[in-house]
Amino acid sequence: MFARSGHYSVDLGAFRASVVDRAQKLRVGLPFAAFSSGVRITDKEIDRIVRRLARHGLLEYRIALPGSDRDQVVIEPQVGDYWPATPPLGNADVLVLSRFAYMRRRGSELVLESPRAGALFRICEPKIAATIATLSTPCQLRQLRRDDGFPGVELLALLVDCQILFRIRAPGSNRLQPAEDDRSLLLWDFHDLLFHARSTEGRHANPLGGLYLHSGMMPPPPAVRPRWPGKKIDLRKSDLRKSDLRKPDLHKSDLHKSSGVHSRAISPLASLLRERRSTRSFDFQKPITLAELSRFLDGTARVLPGAKNGDRLGGAGQPEAYAARPYPSAGASYELELYLAVDRCEGLARGFYHYDAGGHALMPIGTRMHEFEALLMGAQIAMGAPAVPQVLMTIAARFGRVSWKYSSLAYALILKDVGVLTQTFYLVATEMGLGGCAIGSTNIDLFAKMTGIDLHVEGAVGQFALGRGTTPATAD
Secondary structure (H helix, E strand, O other): EEEEEEEEEEEEOOOHHHHHHHHHHHHHHOOHHHHHHHHHHHHHHHHHHHHHHHHHOOOOOOEOOOOOOOEEEEEOOOOOOOOOOOOOOOOOOOOOOOOOOEEEEEEEEEEEEEEOOEEEEEEEOOOHHHHHOOOOOOOOHHOOOOOOOOOOOHHHHHHHHHOEEOOOOOOOOOOOOOOOOHHHHHHHOOOHHHHHHHEEEOOOOOOOOOOOOOOOOOOOOOOOOOOOOOOOOHHHHOOOOHHHHOOOOOOOOEEEEEEOOOOOOOOHHHHHHHHEEEEOEEEOOOOOOOOHHHHHHHHOOOOOOOOOOEEEHHHOOOOEEEEOOOOOHHHOOOEEEEEEEOEEEEEOOOOOEEEEEOOOEEEEOOOOOOHHHHHHHHHHHHHOOOOOOOEEEEEEHHHHHHHHHHHHHHHHHHHHHHHHHHHHHHHHHHOOOOOEEEEEEEHHHHHHHHHHOOOOEEEEEEEEEEEOEEEOOOOO
16 A cells, blocks of 8 residues: 655555545545444554654545534644644633744745744634734633534644643743743744754655756746946956966966956966866765865864964953854854764764764764665755765754844854855865755755754754765756
8 A cells, every 4th residue: 555645656555455446535634533442453554554654754634514524624734743642621721822933824825923932823714813813912711612603622632732832830920931941942033943854854744855846837047146226347358367376486466467457367276266166976986085074063163273262242241252163154153063974984884963063073972774875865865966965964954053142144144154154165075076955945844853952952054065976966
């Protein structure tokens, strides 16, 4: 038995004909009560099928109006392992909307979601939307029950489980809690957490990648912007003559005057910039060595020896420690961390490591093998490569390191830092004769499982494949 969605299929296993026939009812909806007791063998096998479908995000969960086939709400999983849960709620519980929750129009539908939620709620009944909107102000459950549009305790419990609603725990207090039972959330603005969750893999079910969604509606924008009107100043006339560049006494940092304009000879750095390429195919027979990996990390990410590691005054006179590295960082925050999934490296065991930039050391991290393989395979698919990279570096951010100071600018600054570090990776790899390739997406939920760190505390924000290349690279 297989489940198929587009070009993607899942092998569900072999089952008796009676089970297969009953499973067909999942096309229109199969009530939990019809199989959840698990008394009969058929019920147990249906439960097994349903659980396997759920693990791949191939189920939706419908909540219908009592005595009707009309849907109140349809729950759409956004993570692969979502399973609906209903924590117990009492009449005295005070509920309020999370500050990260929002309702929006999607086509002709109204959806309720949150970057913290494992599922999206498609609201089919307008009265439910109105009731949920009133929960911008804390309200006791017993009071909600009197509302004409009361959606039922089950739905409210499902929303609490998804952290779209949360309970105010302070006895006798209706005061809002920006932390929502997690102090690390204090440091996040709404738009930053939403962008982090929706612009990467792992926390949503939206299409991702080079989909060319607009190719049938408009041509692609030009590669080079059309010229502004007016008289141009041709800088080519001011370039150094090739004969000047060949003069033996020309130092790479010397300034020369040509056509009345000062110019600089092409430096080794400028040459590296022109030679930089993306490498997607790596030499299986001759992998990168531990010595090369050490030199690469030393040149790109190590805390600089002798650099000042002191304090500056932060807000309200609080000290803020800092330590310099080879690349610039917003406010000298240096919030980026490197996690290495090593497939092949001479002198280093296959495994998952954290790079200790202060001690210039690799620290092994125990992780499940299927998660490790999934991380490497995801990079291979993202690059369109023939094999997994020799070393896959996941760039993670300690978000609070930046948002403690910068607030609503934080995530934008972090992404700028990722770009700076990625260019540093490219230049050092090129100088060493190694191949590298930036990867545009990473699975933030998978990374959280592998590290055991909540995705809003320290999360993946970029990836870079490194190794010894075999084929001509591409200039992207």
